[in-house]
Amino acid sequence: MAISEVVWDMDGTLLDTARAVPAAYIAATEELCGRTVDRxxxxxxxxxxxxxxxxxxxxxxxxxxxxxxxYYRRLGESPVDPFPGVAETLAALASRGKRLAVFTGASHRAAEILLASAGIGPDVLIGGDEVPAMKPAPDGLAMAAQKLGREPGELAYVGDSPLDMRAASAAGFAAWSPSWGHMYEPETPADRVLDRPGEVLGLLNGF
Structure with missing residues (x-):
């Protein structure tokens, strides 16, 4: 079955949050209990x-x-950027009527804060606090397929961590691994490895 739409992970896939998110946890932990933790x-x-x-x-x-x-106060103080090529890719997808769906392990609220900071407005957003089981369980991706009105086999999940790839496979999605991601591991099984976001455009049916 041809892939017609994509669901994206957020941290390390759409957004470069390698500094902002850990920094928010570190600062919040210090504020709440005086304990110093590292990234x-x-x-x-x-x-x-x-x-x-x-x-x-x-x-x-x-x-x-x-x-x-x-945590949320600190998160809102740290602007984040999309990875190079992400904004252009999302704009191209939108121009062809493709919806932007995001499933992230972050909470819905944290995702809203970070995506808004980067100037990204998803059509479908599912946070880790909205699903019964976290990745690598397929729950979040099954919910995304339902919201998009698509069969799992019509969808790909782009996510940088091994848990993302396992969740994609468990959900019946194509598993596309972005090599620019924070947690990308070359040895992790994936249906495709992407070297830049724009490669998605050539892989979608009818784009």
Whole structure:
């Protein structure tokens, strides 16, 4: 079945958040408990869940909704940029009537903050706090397919981490791995490896 639309990961795929997101966690942890953590510790916790889960692990206790605001405040203070070629690729897709769908492990709110900072407005946005199970479970991508009104076999997921590729396969999506991503690993099985965002345009049916 030909691929007609794409669902994108956010961090490390659409947006270069390698500094902004860890910095927000580091600053929020310091504010909430006085503990100093480093970027590597934050990155190791990315697979555990959305921001509330990661921040609670860093601080060492369950946090109130008010305390979680420390992370979102810091996140909003750090502008982020799309990777080179992303804005042009998304504009080209939109010009052909292709919708922009994003499924990210970040919370819906964090994704809104970061995407808005980068000037990106998705048509479909699914955060990690909106699905029953995190990647590599297929839940988020199954939800995306439903929202797009497409069969999984008509869709590709572009995501930089091994968990993204496993989630794509589990959901019945084509798994496209962006080599520019933060967590890209060349040995991770993928249906395609992309060297630049614009390669997506040549891979879509009827583009």
């Amino acid at each position: 590597d510790e934050v990155l190791r916790l990315y697979p555990v869940g959305p921001p509330a889960e990661i921040l609670a692990r860093l601080v060492g206790r369950v946090l109130s909704a008010e305390e979680e605001e420390a």
